[in-house]
Amino acid sequence: MKKTLIISLFIIISAILTACGGDKSSSGETDGLLSDGKLVVGVTAGPHEQILEKVKELGEEEGLDIELKVFNDYVMPNVALSEGEIDINSFQTEPFFDQMNEERGLDLIKVADTVTFPMGIYSEKIDDIKDLSDGAKIGLPSDPTNSGRALALFEKAGLIKMKEDAGTDATIKDIEENNNNYEFIELDSAQIARQLGELDAAAINTNFAMEHGFVPNEDSIFIEGQDSPYANLIAVRNESKDEEVVQQFIDLYQSDEVKAFVEEEFQGSVIASW
Template sequence: MKKWLLTSVLFATLTVLAACGSEEADSESGGLYADEKLVVGVTAGPHEQILEKVIELGKEEGLNIEPKVFTDYVMPNVALAEKEIDLNIFQTEPYFNAFIEDRNLDLVKSFDTVSFPMGIYSLEVKDIAELKKGAKIGLPSDPTNSGRALLLFEKAGLIELDPEKGINSTVRDIVKNNGDYEFIELDSAQIARQLEELDAAAINTNFAIEAGFVPSKDAVFIEPKDSPYVNHAAVRTEDKDDEIIQKLADLYRSEEIEKFVEETFEGSVIVSW
C-alpha cells in the first residue's frame, strides 16, 4: 500500500513538473507575444499619438502594447534589428529599402499605415512664388528624404532635376535653378528648429507638427494627397508571419483609428487604407 502511494505521489509530481516544463516551452516558442507584451517603436509626434490610440483599443481586447518613442530616423531600425523592440512604425518604403540595404539588416515591410505629405515652410513668405532670388532653402540630408524634397521643389517650380534620377536625386542633379537658390542640407529633426535662419525649408510632417505647424494650413507648398510616400510597419524577417502582427495591423487599420486620424490631424496625416 505504502509502495503504491509513494509511486502515485511520484507520478503526480513528475506530471506537474512536465506540465510546467511544457508551459515554459510554450512560452519560449510562443512568438513575439510569448511574454504577453508587444514593444512597438515609433517616432515622436503623430506616429506616437496614433499608437497611443491603438494602445487604448488593444487594452479593450486584452492586448498589451508598450510604446518606445524615438526622436530620429536611425535608431528605430537599429533597435528592431537588435531585438530591443518587436516592430516599428515611422518610415516610407524608399527610406526603409535604402536603410536596410546600407546596413545589411534582416528586416521586412509589414503593413501600410499612414502618409505624411512633406511640405515647404517659411517664416518669411506666405506663397512659394514670393521667394527671392538667392534664398536659402533647407532640406533633409539623408538620401531618401533629400531626393523627396528635391522632387517637391521641382513640383513647386523652384528647380528642374535630371529626369533620370527621380527619388535618387541629389543637389548635384539640379539642372536648372530658377532663382539661384542656395540649398542647405540639414538633419531632418533639426530643420524646423533652424527655420529662422532660412528663407524656406522642406520639413517632414511629423517634425513640422512637433514644431507647432499645421501642415495643411501652414505649408506654403505641400505634396499632393496621391503622394507615393506611404509609411509602413517593419518587423524582423523571422517574425513577419507572427499572428500578433496581424492583430496589431487590424487594430491599426480599423475604422476607429481612421476616424481618429481624420479628426486629430485635419488632413495633415492621411490613412492608407
C-alpha cells in the same frame, strides 16, 4: 527498496520541473513575439506616436498589451527592431525602409501600409512660395531618401528642374536648372524646423513640423498632394511576419476607429493610406 526510492524521486523532480516550466497556454504566455506577454512597438515622437496610442487603446479592449517605445530619430527604430529590442515599428516611408535594409543588411520586411505625411515647404519670412528672392537659402533633409523627396517637392513647386533620371534618391547634384540661384542647405531632418529662422524656407517632414507646432495644411507655403507616393509602413523581422499577433496589430491599425481618429485629429495633415 533503493530502486523504488530513486524512481519515486525522479517522478517528484519531473513533476516539479513540469510545474515550474508550465504549460505556456496556462500561464498566459505564448510563443514568438508575445513570449513576455506584450507587444513592443517602436515609433517616432509626434503624430505616429499619437496614432499608436489609439491603436494601443483598441488593443487593450481586445486583450492585447501594447508597449510603445518612442524614438527621436529615423535610424534607431530599425536597428532596435533588427536586434530584437522591439517587435514591430511604425514610422517610416518605403523608400527610406528599403534604403536602410540594404545599407545595413537588415532582415526586416514590410507587412502593411499606414498613413502618409505630406512633406511641406515652410517659411518664417514669406507667405507665398512665389515670393522667394534670388539666392534664397532653402533647407532640406540631409538623408538620401528625404533629400530626394524634398527636391521633387521643390521641382513641383517650380523652384528648380531636376535631371530626367534623378530618381527618388536624388541629391542637389542632380539639379539641372536653378535659375534663381537658390542656395540649398542640407540639415538633419529633426533639426530643420528649429533652424527655420536662419533660412528663407525649408522642406520639413510633417511629423517634425507638427512637433514644432506647425499645422501643415495651414502653415506650409507649399505641400505634397494626396497623390504622394511616400506612404508609411509597419515593419517586422522577417522571421515574425506570419505570426498571428502581427496580423492582429495590422487589423487594429487599419480599423475604422483609427481612420476616423486620423481624419478628426489631423484634419488632412495626415492621410490614412489603407
